[in-house]
Amino acid sequence: MKYQFKTGIDSKEYDKFVRNFPSTSFMQTPAWSLVKTAWDNDYVGLYSDKKLVCGAMILKRNLFLGKKLFYIPRGFVTSYDNDEALKILVKELKNYAKKNGAIDIKIDPFICFSEDNIQNIKKNKGIEVRKTFTLDTDKIVKKLENLGFVHGGFKKEVNAYIQPRYTMAISLKDKDGNFYEKEELRRTFPKNTRNYIGKYHEDRGVYFSYSTNKEDVKDLISVLNCTEERQHIALRSEKYFKKLMDAFLDNAVLFFARVDIDKYIKFLENDMKEHENKKEFCLKQIKEAEEIKKEYGNNPLAGATIVMMPTCKSGIKTASFLYAGTNTKILPSLKITNGLMFYRLCYCLDKSCDYCDLGGIDGSLEDHLSTFKSKFNPNVLELVGEYDLIINKFWYKVFNMLMSIRKFIRSKR
Numbered sequence: 496m497k498y499q500f501k502t503g504i505d506s507k508e509y510d511k512f513v514r515n516f517p518s519t520s521f522m523q524t525p526a527w528s529l530v531k532t533a534w535d536n537d538y539v540g541l542y543s544d545k546k547l548v549c550g551a552m553i554l555k556r557n558l559f560l561g562k563k564l565f566y567i568p569r570g571f572v573t574s575y576d577n578d579e580a581l582k583i584l585v586k587e588l589k590n591y592a593k594k595n596g597a598i599d600i601k602i603d604p605f606i607c608f609s610e611d612n613i614q615n616i617k618k619n620k621g622i623e624v625r626k627t628f629t630l631d632t633d634k635i636v637k638k639l640e641n642l643g644f645v646h647g648g649f650k651k652e653v654n655a656y657i658q659p660r661y662t663m664a665i666s667l668k669d670k671d672g673n674f675y676e677k678e679e680l681r682r683t684f685p686k687n688t689r690n691y692i693g694k695y696h697e698d699r700g701v702y703f704s705y706s707t708n709k710e711d712v713k714d715l716i717s718v719l720n721c722t723e724e725r726q727h728i729a730l731r732s733e734k735y736f737k738k739l740m741d742a743f744l745d746n747a748v749l750f751f752a753r754v755d756i757d758k759y760i761k762f763l764e765n766d767m768k769e770h771e772n773k774k775e776f777c778l779k780q781i782k783e784a785e786e787i788k789k790e791y792g793n794n795p796l797a798g799a800t801i802v803m804m805p806t807c808k809s810g811i812k813t814a815s816f817l818y819a820g821t822n823t824k825i826l827p828s829l830k831i832t833n834g835l836m837f838y839r840l841c842y843c844l845d846k847s848c849d850y851c852d853l854g855g856i857d858g859s860l861e862d863h864l865s866t867f868k869s870k871f872n873p874n875v876l877e878l879v880g881e882y883d884l885i886i887n888k889f890w891y892k893v894f895n896m897l898m899s900i901r902k903f904i905r906s907k908r
Contacts, residue, residue: 498541498580500587504550509538512547513572517810520569520605521746521803523552527568529742530735534566539591541584549573549580551588558598562890565592565600568658575635585642585884592886599891600884602644603658608632609877613663613869616860632879639882647881651858659855660880663865663873664813667844667851677841688870691830692837700758701797701831703838706749709740715749715799718820726863730818736801746806748842752798752835754826756788780828787825797825798835805848813850814843836871 506525513519521527528536531554540550551571556564565588573581592600608631640646653659668674681689696702716733723730740747760781767777787795800819805812816839821832843851853873856865860875885891 496543496579498543498548498583500539500541500583500591502537502539502591504538504540504547506538508547509540509550509552512540512550513552514806515808516572517807518813519572519807519810521743521806521815522568523570523572524743524806525552526742526746526806528552528554530739532738539588540572541580541587543580549577549584551584555595555597558894561596562887562894563595563597564894565595565597566657567600567602569605570602571604575638578638581638582642589643589884589886592884598885598887598894600886601657601881602884603656603881604635604879606632606635606879607876608636608879610874612874613860613872616875617869636879642884644882644884646879647883649880653855653857653862653864656881660878661856661858662876662878663853663856663868664876665840665851665853665871665873667840667848674844674847677844680840680844681837683872685870685872688833688872691833693834696829696831696834699762699829700755701829701834702753702755703835704751704753705838705842706751707740707745707747708749709737711749711751712736712740714751714796715801715818715820718796718799718822719818720820721822721824722820725823730820736818739801743803743806746804748802748804750800750802750835750839750842751796752831752838753794753796754787754829754831756784756793756795759826760784780826784826791825795822795825797822797831800835800839802839802843804843804846811849812847813852814846814848815852816854832867833870840871 506528510525513523513525525536525538528534534554534556536555537553538550539553540547542548549572551567554566554568556566558564571581571584573584575581588600636646647656649660650656651661653661667680669679675683681693684692712733715736719730722728740749763777763781763784767774798819798821801817803815803817805814819832819835825831840851853868853871854864856862856868856875858877859865860869883891
C-alpha cells in the first residue's frame with residue numbers, strides 16, 4: 496500500500512479524523528493545542544488513497560539555541576497492528592524533526608500493561624515495579640523499540656513524567672458489558688462509601704449541579720484556592736480553565752457541591768427530636784452550620800471539579816476527571832466529596848461513557864489522592880509510560896542535564 500506523509504494538515508480535517516478514530520484521547524485533538532499555548536503545534540499524518548489513516552498532533556517546545564522538543568501527548572493516533580504504516584509514520588516524523596531542529600520526539604501512549612482492582616492490590620501490599628511487559632502490550636512495545644524509541648523507565652512518582660504513569664479508573668459496565676443502573680453502581684462501592692451518598696446527602700440539604708458555562712470557572716477557582724492553601728501546591732489559573740472550556744465547549748463540564756444550610760439545620764432539629772441520644776451531636780452541628788451560614792451564606796460551595804467528556808465517537812469512551820478542589824471548612828462530617836464523585840459518575844453513565852479515568856496517582860498508593868479514590872473501588876492502571884525517539888544525542892544529553900539541575904534547585908526551595 497502506498498502512503499503519503501503530510502505536515503500542516505488543516506485542523507478541521509485532523510479534528511474530524513481523530514474524533515472518528517476509536518478510543519482516542521482528548522489530548523490528541525486540535526482543541527488541546529489551543530489550551531497548550533506555550534507550545535507551537537502541527538498536525539501530521541499518512542494518507543492512503545487521499546484518506547488520512549494515521550497521524551499525530553505534535554506539540555513543539557522551543558528550548559535553546561534554536562533546538563526544540565517534539566511531544567505527542569497520548570499519541571500516536573494509529574492502529575498498532577498496521578506495521579507498515581507505523582514504520583513509515585515514524586520514519587517521516589524523524590526526518591521532519593531533524594529538519595525542524597528537534598532533539599527528541601516524546602510520546603506517552605495510553606497503553607496499559609497492568610490493571611487490577613484496588614482491593615486485590617491492597618492484599619498484595621501495593622504495586623511492585625514491573626520490569627517486563629504483559630504479552631499483549633509487549634508486541635507494541637517491541638515495535639516501538641525496534642523503531643528506535645527508548646523507554647523512559649518505571650518510576651512510580653506521580654510527577655515523574657509529563658503524564659502520570661499510574662491512574663485509577665472505574666468501569667461503568669458490569670462483567671457482561673452492560674451499563675450499570677445507578678443503584679447497581681453505588682453497590683459496587685465499599686459500605687463506608689455508599690452509605691454517605693444518595694439519600695444521605697439529599698436528606699441533609701447537600702445538592703449537586705453541573706455547568707458548561709465558562710463564567711462559572713470562578714467558583715471552581717474559589718475551592719481550588721482552598722486546596723492549594725491546604726496542601727501547599729500550585730494548580731491552574733482561572734485563565735487556563737476558561738481557555739480549556741473555550742476550546743472544548745460542551746466536552747468540558749464543571750461540577751459543584753453545595754449545602755442548603757437551612758435544610759440541614761431543619762434535618763438536625765428533627766433528628767434530635769426523634770433520637771434523644773443524638774442531641775449533643777446535633778446541637779454541635781447546628782452551631783457549626785450557623786457559623787458557616789454567617790461566613791458563606793445559606794448555600795456555601797463545598798466542592799468543585801472539572802471533567803473532560805470523551806471526544807471520540809467510537810471505541811472505548813473515557814471521561815477524564817481533571818482538577819478538583821474542596822473547602823474543608825464546609826461541614827466535613829457530611830463527606831460531601833463522596834457525593835460529588837458519585838454525581839460525576841452518574842452524569843458520565845447518562846452520557847454512555849464506558850470508563851471514568853479518576854486521574855493520576857502515585858504508584859506507591861500512599862498519596863492522599865490514592866486514599867480518596869480507593870474509596871470507590873477502582874481499578875489501578877499502570878501505563879507503559881514515556882518513550883523517546885532521540886534525534887540528536889548530544890543535545891538530548893545536555894537538555895536532560897539541565898532539567899536535572901532545574902529539578903534539584905526546585906527541590907531545595
